[in-house]
Amino acid sequence: MTRNIDNLPSFYKSIYQPYHGLFMAQDPVTIKDLARILKISVSTVSRALRDTYDVNQETREKVLALAQELKYKRNYNAIGLASNSTHNIGIIVPYVTNYFFSTFITGVQEIAYPKEYNITLFLTNDSPEREVEVAQNLIISGLDGLLVSVSTNANSYDHFKELMDKGLPIVFFDRVPGDIKATKVIQDNFKGCFDAVEHLVERGYTKIAHIAGPKGLTFTQERLEGYLAALKKHNLPVREEWIIFSGFTQDSGEKDAYQLLNLDEKPDAIFAVNDRKAVGAIVALKNKNVVIGKEIGVIGFANDPSASIISPTLTTMSVPSFDIGRISCELLLKHIKKSNFQPQKITLPAHLIARESTIHD
Numbered sequence: 614m615t616r617n618i619d620n621l622p623s624f625y626k627s628i629y630q631p632y633h634g635l636f637m638a639q640d641p642v643t644i645k646d647l648a649r650i651l652k653i654s655v656s657t658v659s660r661a662l663r664d665t666y667d668v669n670q671e672t673r674e675k676v677l678a679l680a681q682e683l684k685y686k687r688n689y690n691a692i693g694l695a696s697n698s699t700h701n702i703g704i705i706v707p708y709v710t711n712y713f714f715s716t717f718i719t720g721v722q723e724i725a726y727p728k729e730y731n732i733t734l735f736l737t738n739d740s741p742e743r744e745v746e747v748a749q750n751l752i753i754s755g756l757d758g759l760l761v762s763v764s765t766n767a768n769s770y771d772h773f774k775e776l777m778d779k780g781l782p783i784v785f786f787d788r789v790p791g792d793i794k795a796t797k798v799i800q801d802n803f804k805g806c807f808d809a810v811e812h813l814v815e816r817g818y819t820k821i822a823h824i825a826g827p828k829g830l831t832f833t834q835e836r837l838e839g840y841l842a843a844l845k846k847h848n849l850p851v852r853e854e855w856i857i858f859s860g861f862t863q864d865s866g867e868k869d870a871y872q873l874l875n876l877d878e879k880p881d882a883i884f885a886v887n888d889r890k891a892v893g894a895i896v897a898l899k900n901k902n903v904v905i906g907k908e909i910g911v912i913g914f915a916n917d918p919s920a921s922i923i924s925p926t927l928t929t930m931s932v933p934s935f936d937i938g939r940i941s942c943e944l945l946l947k948h949i950k951k952s953n954f955q956p957q958k959i960t961l962p963a964h965l966i967a968r969e970s971t972i973h974d
Contacts, residue, residue, distance in 0.1 A: 642683040651675055698757055701731045702945060705747060705761045707739035711889075712917040713787065713934045714762070720938025721760065728946065730757070739861075741767040748772035751781075758782040758945045763790055765827045765860070782948035786941045791831045796948065798941045798959045802832045805930045805963030806839030809884055809912050812928070812965055814847045817973040818882035818910050822855035824869040824894060826886040833858070836886055836914070855880050866893025874901055881909055882971075888913035888920050888929055895923060895970065906972040916966055925969035933961045 644662070648655045653672065661668045661676035668676075679685075702725060706714045718734070725732055733756070737744040744764045749772060751759075761773060761783055770790040777783055777795065789797040813821050823840045826833035837856070844851055854876055859865040866885055870893065873880055885891035891913030895905055903909050905925050913920060916931035940959055948954045 642680075642685045644685075647676060647679055647683070647685060651679060698949075699755055700729055701733060701756050702942070702949075703733045703735055703751065703756045703759045705735045705737060705744070705759065707737050707762060707764050707788075709734070709736065712919075713915055713932060716934040717762075717786065717938035717941075720935040720940075721942040722938075723935075724939050724942040724946070730946070737764045739764050741765070745772045748776060751776065753779060753781045756781065758784070758949045760941050760945060761785050762787045763830075764788075766829060780952075782945060784941050784945040784948065786937055787832070789831055794956055796944050796956045796958070798937050798944065799832065799961070800932045800937065801960050801962050802835035803839040803842070805914065805932070806836040806884070807843045808839075808963070808965055809914065809930050810840050810843035811847075812967065813882045813884065813910055813912060813971060814843065814849070816910060816971050818971075819849055820855075820878075820880045821849065821882045821884060822852075822873050822880035823857070823884050824866055824873075824886065824890050825856060825858045826861055828858045833886065840884060852878075861887055861889060863889045863893035863896070866890030867897045868893075870894035870897035871901075874898075874903070879909075883909060883911050885911065885913045888915045888917035888927060891927055891929070891970075892917075892919055892923055895925075895927065905970055907974070910971040910973060912971055914963070920966075920968070925972075928968045928971040929966055930963040931966050932963050936961055 644655055644658050648658045651658070657668060657672065658676050661673045662680065664673070704718065704721065706717075709715055709718070718732075721732065735747045735751075737747060741764050744767060753776060759776065759781060763770065763785070765788075767790075770793055773783060773790070774793060777793075784796045784798065785793070786798045787800070789799060810821055821840075821844065823837065825837055841851060855873065857869045857872060859869055866889060869890065870883065873883065874897070883891070883894050885894055891911050894911050898905050898909055898911070905911060911927065913927050913929040914932070915934075916929045920927035920929045940961075944957060944959070
């Protein structure tokens, strides 16, 4: 079965007709085929497909139109051999069940796919040991670059330094190592948490606890510093027993809330490091018949979809996870194309979304 040329513009019919029947529907069209049909050089076709500056607009349009009509697909295996590029990028994340990471990946896709980059996903299950194993087993010749959010409780990031020393471009996002000079894209953890605590103060809460993430993570420390700065500004007490470091899960949030409820002096508000922990805290408070908002307010961080459906609905700080994914990918592609592209740190703001869990009256 040969290709149908009935819908081709007259110009393309005239140049394509002599070759009609030579291309079977299942046969891949090559750059050489396009060059032969258009009677131009292979190098001109290649430059037109890459949109370089030295091909005139008319020629470029002819090449692109014919390539689309003949369903030309770039052979990235061949391109890789010639240019040392695979058009594959990797993403290392702790898990994908988290709303932030799934939305982040969607943002990456919006940039990567139109530029014909494939994505390979690697999951660490938030295990430092698994993270090291993934990094050490990467076949870096099969990747042009890597996006990484580090796992909890990692003692070292030497495995990523080794990959970078071998020439693999890496952009870190969200959970980033503090001691590696590399491009990093994060949300404004300090300001976001400062604003979260200030919202609680404005709603009338004065004894504010913080159920934090694991110690050792950069953003755990940044969010803690935002919490402490807001308390200091409003001359509110900082009590060591009101700051609890633990995991990121709903179960961790529930256990942390029970621990706070068992104290002799209980807080009147809880600021959680993320929404899953905040939801866990709400579950614990409801189990203890605490009136959420009136007796103890709760605020989270991330704007997970669960925040708007739990009862009472959860006040939270909305994080631009999609934009973090998009910008991270854009910067990674710049590193891939330009080996001396200087590392950057991009910080995006979080925004308050007030809901029922912080209604104090």
